[in-house]
Structures are given as structure tokens and as C-alpha cells.
Amino acid sequence: MFAKNLRMAYLLDFYGAVLDEHTRLVMEAYYDDDLSLAEIASDEGISRQGIRHIIKRGEEQLVFLEEKLGLAQEHEKLGSYTEKLTVFKERLASSGDTDGADLIGEIIEQITNKGF
Amino acid sequence: MFAKNLRMAYLLDFYGAVLDEHTRLVMEAYYDDDLSLAEIASDEGISRQGIRHIIKRGEEQLVFLEEKLGLAQEHEKLGSYTEKLTVFKERLASSGDTDGADLIGEIIEQITNKGF
Numbered sequence: 512m513f514a515k516n517l518r519m520a521y522l523l524d525f526y527g528a529v530l531d532e533h534t535r536l537v538m539e540a541y542y543d544d545d546l547s548l549a550e551i552a553s554d555e556g557i558s559r560q561g562i563r564h565i566i567k568r569g570e571e572q573l574v575f576l577e578e579k580l581g582l583a584q585e586h587e588k589l590g591s592y593t594e595k596l597t598v599f600k601e602r603l604a605s606s607g608d609t610d611g612a613d614l615i616g617e618i619i620e621q622i623t624n625k626g627f
Numbered sequence: 628m629f630a631k632n633l634r635m636a637y638l639l640d641f642y643g644a645v646l647d648e649h650t651r652l653v654m655e656a657y658y659d660d661d662l663s664l665a666e667i668a669s670d671e672g673i674s675r676q677g678i679r680h681i682i683k684r685g686e687e688q689l690v691f692l693e694e695k696l697g698l699a700q701e702h703e704k705l706g707s708y709t710e711k712l713t714v715f716k717e718r719l720a721s722s723g724d725t726d727g728a729d730l731i732g733e734i735i736e737q738i739t740n741k742g743f
Contacts, residue, residue: 528695579644582698589737592730599730614708614715618734621705 515542522573525583529576534569541566589622596622631658638689641699645692650685657682705738712738 520542527535537555540546541562548566552559577583596619604612636658643651653671656662657678664682668675693699712735720728 526696529692576645580642585737585740589734592734592737595730596734599727603727611715611719614711618705618708618712621701621708624701 515545519570519573521587522577522583523569525586526573526576530569530572534565534572537562537565538569593619593622631661635686635689637703638693638699639685641702642689642692646685646688650681650688653678653681654685709735709738 523535523538523542527538530538537551540551540554541548546554548559548562552562555562596615600612600615600619603609603615639651639654639658643654646654653667656667656670657664662670664675664678668678671678712731716728716731716735719725719731
């Protein structure tokens with residue numbers, strides 16, 4: 512339950528802005544920079560157990576948000592179309608349908624920008 | 628600042644699931660069912676001022692989430708493409724590009740489903 516995982520890194524990226532700054536920085540050190548609890552504890556000047564507690568509480572907040580809102584999952588589903596849309600856009604462009612290609616280009620940009 | 632508005636109703640629809648149930652129900656009565664503070668107060672058996680306080684606190688939570696995450700705004704931007712995509716889908720279908728029309732149909736469904 513406390514293992515580092517991609518899912519949590521994704522939720523951190525998606526919802527991390529709602530965490531208080533210190534929690535977010537500690538979680539980014541752990542999930543994004545792959546530092547160990549001991550390394551973060553040393554950097555922050557608090558105990559390894561203290562860091563573990565901060566991360567656990569942050570994880571609970573991120574999981575709560577996703578359980579309630581489900582927006583990260585919805586975004587993932589939409590993101591899974593990016594490749595298909597890119598291929599389709601190229602097909603439209605090469606068939607001379609520039610209006611269609613432009614529209615698809617805007618959709619791809621909107622999907623990859625931030626989340627939606 | 629306390630006037631009913633569409634923006635808050637939209638945020639309530641988008642993020643309301645994170646509110647505690649009582650706050651959500653009071654806010655839905657106010658924003659979605661358009662009841663007055665006095666009517667909700669009477670239904671809930673608490674003061675009009677108490678209802679005002681619950682709504683104000685709930686509004687702060689919704690605004691906080693949107694300020695931090697900005698997901699409702701991103702979703703609105705994507706939603707603004709729904710009509711264009713629908714027209715494009717019909718154009719693809721009538722030109723015999725069923726693969727393209729199907730892909731666009733899936734994107735429209737994903738955008739209108741839940742939020743993304």
C-alpha cells in the first residue's frame with residue numbers, strides 16, 4: 512500500500528495543486544524525483560516516520576479526490592485517443608481536408624494541454 | 628458575492644461529490660432546485676443564517692478546487708467543440724468515411740460523458 516507506484520504519481524500530477532505546499536513538495540520528492548524516505552527526511556530535517564506520515568496523508572487526499580470525482584480516469588480515457596486522432600489528422604491532411612485536420616489538431620491540443 | 632449564479636451551479640455539478648453530504652444537499656436545494664434560504668432553513672430545521680453559512684463554506688470549497696485545478700474550465704473549453712465535432716461527424720458519415728465518423732462519435736461521447 513505504501514509502495515511507490517505510477518498510479519499515485521499520476522494522481523499527484525493531476526490533483527497535487529490542492530495539497531498544501533509542504534505535502535506536495537515532499538510527495539514530489541518521493542514520487543517524481545524518486546528519493547527515499549530517509550533522503551527526504553534528511554533534507555527536511557524531520558524523522559523518516561514524519562515523512563512517511565506526510566506522504567500517507569497526502570495519498571489519502573489524492574485517492575479521496577479521485578474516488579469522488581473520477582476525473583483522472585476520465586482524462587486517461589480521453590488521452591487514449593490521442594494516437595488515433597493524430598493518425599486520423601494526418602489522413603485528413605493528406606486527403607486535402609484541411610478544415611477537418613485543423614479541427615482534430617485543436618482537439619488533440621486541448622486533450623494534451625493540462626488534462627482535457 | 629452571495630447571489631445565485633450559473634457558474635457556482637456548474638462548479639457544484641462538477642466538484643460537488645467532494646462536499647460532505649449535508650452541504651451538498653443544501654447547496655443543491657439552493658442552486659439546482661432554486662429554493663430560498665428561508666425555505667431550506669424550514670426544511671432542515673435550522674436557522675436561515677445557518678443555511679447561509681453552510682452554503683458560503685461550500686462555495687469556498689468549490690472555488691478553491693477550481694482555482695487550484697482549473698478542470699471545470701478545461702472541460703468547458705473541450706465541451707465547446709461538441710457542436711463542431713457533431714457537424715464534422717455528419718460530414719464524414721455522408722462522405723462515406725464511417726471509420727472517421729465512428730472515431731469522432733466516440734470522442735463526442737467521451738467529452739459529454741461525465742466531463743471529459
